[in-house]
Amino acid sequence: MVTEEEDTQRHRVRETILLAASELIAEGGAAAMTTRAVAVRAGVQAPTIYRLFEDKQGLVRAVAGYVLETYARSKDVADDDADPVTALRVAWRAHIDFGLANPGLYLLMNDATRANRGAEASPPSDIPDVLTVRVRAVAAAGVLLVTEERAVDLIRAAGDGVIRSLLASPADAERVSTLSDDMLNAILGRIVEGRGETSARPVDALLIQLRAVADELTDLSAAERTLLREWVSRGDAGRGSVARDVAAFGSRSAGG
Structure with a gap:
């Protein structure tokens, strides 16, 4: 023992x-x-x-997890009370800066995570993914025009592309700042209301906001919150009918 x-x-x-x-x-x-x-x-x-x-590969996975944990605990530098889009920008820049300052660690962390989904390269469950947290805040503010999962995937892929591109060739501070800012602005222009042209319908942002804050609607019963999440999670084909259902549900709840 x-x-x-x-x-x-x-x-x-x-x-x-x-x-x-x-x-x-x-x-x-x-x-x-x-x-x-x-x-x-x-x-x-x-x-x-x-x-x-056990072996060197096991050590590599564990190191990736260790780096990811250290990174996750240190990179959330934005004030929780800040504008959610501003906080997302700060987290993005911290992510880019980390990758450029620690290329070996960054590449190991990301490549090992891709190769070992759910293995030791993943952060402990008590460490929230900062990007996911920041995107959730944008959704809760009612200005996110795509699902949270889609937004996280787009931002993460864009960030990885920026870091690898800058690591592949010498870059001065101006190029780093320009490429980083231009890429994030391009992404935000597609996923955040008022940040650029988008084909998303106005109801999308409302439905995404409802999904983000559903658990906080404590005036509703657990069954009603579950039903609300089901409505707002339906596909694009049913968005119009979902909006009408949500509106009717809100009127019924307000009327007691």
């Missing part, structure tokens, strides 16, 4: 190894993270690494 002291020591050694591996990647890229180099940097024997992570 493992004692609490042994478990604490195991956790401490594991954290030391992950820190050593992440430092090696930051200094020399993914190729610098050999098992031998990690063991020397962490002050442990190679068998200890294999005992904790």
